[in-house]
Amino acid sequence: YSPFGVVGDILLVVGLFALGRFFTMLAGLDVASSFGGLGSSREMMISALVEPALFMTIFVIALFYGGTNISTIVSSANDTSILIVPGILFALIAFFIIMMAETGKLPFDNPSTHLELTMIHESMILEYSGKSLALMEWSHAIKQMILLTLFVDIFFPWSFVEQISLVGISLGILVFIAKVSALASFTTFIETRVAKWRLFRVSDLIAMAISSSMIGVIFFFL
Numbered sequence: 001y002s003p004f005g006v007v008g009d010i011l012l013v014v015g016l017f018a019l020g021r022f023f024t025m026l027a028g029l030d031v032a033s034s035f036g037g038l039g040s041s042r043e044m045m046i047s048a049l050v051e052p053a054l055f056m057t058i059f060v061i062a063l064f065y066g067g068t069n070i071s072t073i074v075s076s077a078n079d080t081s082i083l084i085v086p087g088i089l090f091a092l093i094a095f096f097i098i099m100m101a102e103t104g105k106l107p108f109d110n111p112s113t114h115l116e117l118t119m120i121h122e123s124m125i126l127e128y129s130g131k132s133l134a135l136m137e138w139s140h141a142i143k144q145m146i147l148l149t150l151f152v153d154i155f156f157p158w159s160f161v162e163q164i165s166l167v168g169i170s171l172g173i174l175v176f177i178a179k180v181s182a183l184a185s186f187t188t189f190i191e192t193r194v195a196k197w198r199l200f201r202v203s204d205l206i207a208m209a210i211s212s213s214m215i216g217v218i219f220f221f222l
Helices: 010-030 034-065 070-078 086-102 130-155 166-193 199-221
Strands: none
Touching (some): 010 130, 086 166, 130 166
C-alpha cells in the first residue's frame, strides 16, 4: 500500500520526464553555441522516437495489470507469475531499450565523450559549469534512478517482506538495493559490449522496442 498511490500515475512520471527534457533542450539552445543547438536537435529527434515507444509499453503494462497507477501495478505484479507471461516479457524488453535511450547509455549516447560527432546530452550542457552543471548532472542521476526503480518495481516487484516491522522494512530496503544494483550492473555490462551507433541507426533499436510492445498487446488478446 502506498499513501501517495492516488497521485502515483506512471503517465505523470512520463510527463515529468518529457518536461525535464524540454527544459534541458532549452538550456542547450540558450547558450547560442553550435554544440548546444546540435545536441538539442539530436535530443528532439530521439525523444520523438522514444516517447511513442514508451507510451506503447505503458499501454501493454496497463492492459495486463489493469491500470496505470504505480501502486496498482506493483500490487498486481505481486500476485502474478509475471516472468512466465509472454506479453510482459516483451514489455520488459521494450522498457529496457527505452530505459537505455532515456538515460543516454550506449549504443544511444556516450556520456563520457566530447567529440562533436557523438555528443547528444553532453553537448547540451557543455557550456555550463559550477552550480548549474551540478544541478543538471544531479537531475540526470535522479532520472536514471527513477527509471531503474520503475523497472524493478514493475517487472521484479518481490521484496520477500511478509509484515511491516523494522526487520521487514530493513530487509525490503536491502532487497531493493540488491535489485537496483543488479540491474545497474547489467546495463554497465551491456555498455562494455557495444559501441555507439550512428545517429540514424538509433531508430532501429527504438523500432524494436515498439515491435516488442505491439507483440505484447497481441499476446494479451490471444
